[in-house]
Structures are given as structure tokens and as C-alpha cells.
Amino acid sequence: MDWSWFPFEMPHPALLWAGVLEGIVLSAVLALTALGLSLVFGVMRIVNVAHGEFYMLGAVLAYAVTSVIGGHPALGFTVALIVAPLLVGALAAASDWLVLKRLNYEPEATIVATIGMLYIIQQLSLEFFGPDARPVVAPFDWRIRLPWFGYSGYKFVVVGAAILLMIGVWVLMARTRIGLIMRATQFDREMASAFGIPVDRVFAGVFALGAGLAAIGAVLIVPVQQAHYLMGGDPLLLSFIVVIIGGLGSLKGTVVAALLIGLSDGIISTLFTPTLAKILATLLVAMVLVFRPQGLFGTRAA
Amino acid sequence: MHGGVIAALVVLGFVLPEYHHGAMARILVLAVFALGYNVLFGYTGLLSLGHAMFFAAGLYGTGLAMQQLGWSAAAALPFGIACGAALGLVVGVLALRTIGVGFMIVTLMFAQAGYLTSLYFTEYTRGDEGFTIPQAARAIGGLDLSNADTRYLVAVALFGVAMLLKLWLVRSPAGRVMVAIRENEERTRMLGFDPFRYKLMALVVSAAFAGAAGAAYGVLFGYVGATFASIQYSILPLLYVLLGGAGTVIGPLIGTVLMFYLVDFTSSLTSAYNLVVGVALVALILVARKGILGTIRDKWARWIP
Numbered sequence: 001m002d003w004s005w006f007p008f009e010m011p012h013p014a015l016l017w018a019g020v021l022e023g024i025v026l027s028a029v030l031a032l033t034a035l036g037l038s039l040v041f042g043v044m045r046i047v048n049v050a051h052g053e054f055y056m057l058g059a060v061l062a063y064a065v066t067s068v069i070g071g072h073p074a075l076g077f078t079v080a081l082i083v084a085p086l087l088v089g090a091l092a093a094a095s096d097w098l099v100l101k102r103l104n105y106e107p108e109a110t111i112v113a114t115i116g117m118l119y120i121i122q123q124l125s126l127e128f129f130g131p132d133a134r135p136v137v138a139p140f141d142w143r144i145r146l147p148w149f150g151y152s153g154y155k156f157v158v159v160g161a162a163i164l165l166m167i168g169v170w171v172l173m174a175r176t177r178i179g180l181i182m183r184a185t186q187f188d189r190e191m192a193s194a195f196g197i198p199v200d201r202v203f204a205g206v207f208a209l210g211a212g213l214a215a216i217g218a219v220l221i222v223p224v225q226q227a228h229y230l231m232g233g234d235p236l237l238l239s240f241i242v243v244i245i246g247g248l249g250s251l252k253g254t255v256v257a258a259l260l261i262g263l264s265d266g267i268i269s270t271l272f273t274p275t276l277a278k279i280l281a282t283l284l285v286a287m288v289l290v291f292r293p294q295g296l297f298g299t300r301a302a
Numbered sequence: 303m304h305g306g307v308i309a310a311l312v313v314l315g316f317v318l319p320e321y322h323h324g325a326m327a328r329i330l331v332l333a334v335f336a337l338g339y340n341v342l343f344g345y346t347g348l349l350s351l352g353h354a355m356f357f358a359a360g361l362y363g364t365g366l367a368m369q370q371l372g373w374s375a376a377a378a379l380p381f382g383i384a385c386g387a388a389l390g391l392v393v394g395v396l397a398l399r400t401i402g403v404g405f406m407i408v409t410l411m412f413a414q415a416g417y418l419t420s421l422y423f424t425e426y427t428r429g430d431e432g433f434t435i436p437q438a439a440r441a442i443g444g445l446d447l448s449n450a451d452t453r454y455l456v457a458v459a460l461f462g463v464a465m466l467l468k469l470w471l472v473r474s475p476a477g478r479v480m481v482a483i484r485e486n487e488e489r490t491r492m493l494g495f496d497p498f499r500y501k502l503m504a505l506v507v508s509a510a511f512a513g514a515a516g517a518a519y520g521v522l523f524g525y526v527g528a529t530f531a532s533i534q535y536s537i538l539p540l541l542y543v544l545l546g547g548a549g550t551v552i553g554p555l556i557g558t559v560l561m562f563y564l565v566d567f568t569s570s571l572t573s574a575y576n577l578v579v580g581v582a583l584v585a586l587i588l589v590a591r592k593g594i595l596g597t598i599r600d601k602w603a604r605w606i607p
Contacts, residue, residue: 047403103588107403108349109591111403112583113588116581119580119583120577123580127572275421283411283412285411286396286408
């Protein structure tokens, strides 16, 4: 095909394929992180601006745990995969109890409070962890040979793990008693409370679960990227984009939108410069919010 | 009383030691930014998370006009203010279609796009590194704005004009309607006012104040950089206003002074000085939603405007 009319230089097909693969890995982690944000928004009706910092904490804790344990990389990584989300979840539950609950979950006040939490978590990590990016070794080293290039097998494991976790969350929400209680609280907070559901504890649990999902996503991706105290910004922005495009509080929409954003980010950044891609994505999302506040896939008013 | 505040600021200019003299000039410019933020947040009840874009519009409008087009400071300054107001109009028409949390996120997104844009055109803006405006160009009429004493007095003058304009605005009928919208938008609509028009007006005025602060910052301190477009500078005016007292005329000045010196002091102790910003935000929203002046007004002095 003749591509000479195309205003951008067409990348080599191998590069494009690499873009697609990177896009899929990004989508998987993004879907987990955005799912956390979406759950919190859906059930508690609050926007958690500190979500990216919970993600960052997950990565930083993964570094801390693996460097303390030593031995075979897989051992430290497995421990990190369990410990980091639990610690982050506990911190989230504590901040819910200490701050958000006292604000009666007013939407505007909680945004201001979570901005404050963002600064506190970020700056404390800077103080204890330092300003340097730290690597975490992948649990195994295994490369898959593709026709054009070798590809890290670990990245496929990331995608698989993310899919399993998402199925897990879906089962939890749709098939268990806990999920039923969460959905009841989402549907009508006061009615749920009248039926004896401990709304306070449900909220603390949901906030912890949301933060824990972000932390798991970060632990999974940290062998590919590096842990850094400012790494929470991009996932926060992208999760926002995903949640808004997918429809606030819609589980299915979140996954579809994560795939859309992750893939297009992977492909677009091989065509345009990443900054321009981000500008376009951000403006697009602002426009979606202005003209279709219920999201592209959602039907309910936000 | 407001005359007294300005007189006190002028006197301070002669007695302050050199370091605080420079810091205070900076504070006054940032206080103009906070005053503008308060018009939107404190009086009209709209919480924007994207005011850095208006500040940056003023800063870059003035800075680039001087740097690239060779305009004089006297021409570039009003141009910067106009840039802020124009951006406010465009963003307002779009963002005011949303309410509450939607408005906060849309303004945040627009500001983020603005920040990335300032990085994208690195050729002109020099991105994070920024550029300086040559000292020779920083003069209006015979006034050399890079001179510390002149700079301080110009900052006081700017603050004074901004404060009086705001006082006049909030006491005018339009200002009353803005407060009515904050208290109950639906009822204001029932009374026959068009809330969208007044909200848009508040946003444009607020953006013009932010643009003026940005333009003045560029001319007075001669530095233009992308940092001023970052989210940090959208959060700071919110913090200044919350601390000083939302919906008060001089609260933003008090908030700016306290917060500036608090951050200044902690940054001499630790690199994690933004910790103070976070703790202050959480503490304020939890225990003192009305800020310093707002609390004083409620308890002892109902006459404070």
C-alpha cells in the first residue's frame, strides 16, 4: 500500500507490533488501577485523587520487600505481591476512617482532602525512599521468540494475572454476599443502612479494595518500569480518563475503555510524540465529560 | 479598613529587611491570584482545580509577546491579562456545562492539557527550564521594574487595585447574585436570574485576576516557566483561600502570607516541603472549613467584608 499521503512517517511493522504488545500490557495494568478508582467512585460516590499515590506506594513497597528478602527474585516478588497490597489497603482503610468518614463523604470536601493525602503520601515517600528510581528484578527471565523480535515473557504473565484478578473482582461483586452488600450500598446508602448493613465498614472496605487493586497493578508492572516517588501521576490521569470514558462506576465500561486507551496509547505514541498524544487524550476526555457526562458506554447519569 | 491594609503594606516596604522585601513582593502577586480564585470559589461556590492555566496564560502571554515579538512591558502586561480572561471565557463556556465534581475534573483536565502544551512547544517556551525576560525590557515608562523598591511598590499597587476591584464587585448587584448562586442556584434561577451568565462572568473575572498575577510575575521577576502551569499552581490558590477564609476580601492575602512563609520555612529543613501543603489541606478541610478570617468573622466580627 502507498503510505506517502500519510502526514506522519509510517513506522516499521515490527515497531507497530511492539506498540500493540506494549499497549496490551499497559491496558492490563491500567484496567486494574482504573477498576479500583471506579469501585470507589461507584460505591462511595467520591473521587479519590490520591489513587495514583496508592499505586506508587505499591511499587515502592515492592522494592522495599524484595530488597529486604533477597534470595531468588521469585520469592521476594511473591511476598511483595501479597504484602504490598495489604499494607496499602490498610493505609487506605485508616485514611478513610480518619479523614473521609469525618467529612461525611461530601464529594467536594473529599476531593480537597484526597489532594492533601496525595501530597502527604508522595512527600513521605520522598523522605523515606529518596528521589531515585529503583529497579525491581522480574521473578523470572524468559524471552518469547516472535517472528520479528524477542519479547519478555514476564509481560504476558502480567496480562494473565490482570485478567484473573479482574475476573476475581467481577465474581466478588456479582456472585458473593459481600458484593451484594456493596451493590446495595451503592444503590441506596440510607436504605442499606436501615437494613442493618454497616455502611461505614463497607466504605472502609471498598476504599481499601480500590487502593489494593492499584497497588497490585503497580507491583505487577514494577519489574518492567522502576519504582519512583513521582510515578503516581500518569496512572492517576490515565485511570481518570478510563473511568470517565467507560462511564463512572461501570465495571464493563472500565475494562473496555482501558483496552481502548492502552492500545491507542501504545500505537499513537509510535506515530506522534507522547506529549502530543497526551494533550489530545486529555482534551478529548474533557470534552466527553462536558458533552456526555455519563461516559461513552454508561447509560446512567453521573 | 482596606485603605489601612494598603497603607500598612506600603510602610512595610520601607522597614522589611531585604530577603523579606523580595518575598513579600512575590506574595502580593500570588495574593492577586488568590483574590481572583476567591471570586470564583469563595463567592460563587465553584471549585476549580485548573487555575494554573489562567496564571500561565498571563505569564506566557506577556512573556512570549516580549520575548518573541519584542513588545514593550507596557503593551505586554494588558495583553497577558487579556489572554487569561479569553482563556477563562473559552474554558467557562465548556466547563460550566458541568457541575460539582464534573466541573472540578474538567478544569483539572484543561489545565493539564495547558501544562502539556507549554511543554510541547519547548522551542518557544523552553519547557520546565523556562526563559528569562531581559532586564532592559522590564520597564514601564521610566520605572525600572527589576529594581527591588520599585518592584515592591508596583506589587502593592497591583494588589491594591485588585482588592478594591474585588470589593466593588462583591458589593455590586452582580456580586450579590454570585453569592445567591453559591447559596442556592435553583432558587436564584427561580428569581429570574440566569446562573450561567453570572457564573461565566465570575470565571472570566477570576481568570483575568489570575492572568494579571501571571503577567505581573513575568514582568516583575523576569522568569517564565512551565512550573507555573503545573497542577501545583492550581492547588496553591485553593489552599491560600481555604486558609485565609473563603468569601472574605482580605482572607486570601492572609492565607498567602502564612502559607508562603510556612513552606519557605520547612523547605529550609527538608526537601519534602510539600508535606506542609498536604497536611494543611487535610487539616483545613477537617477542622476549619471557613479559614482564619471566616472563623473570626463568624465568632467575633460580623462586619468583616
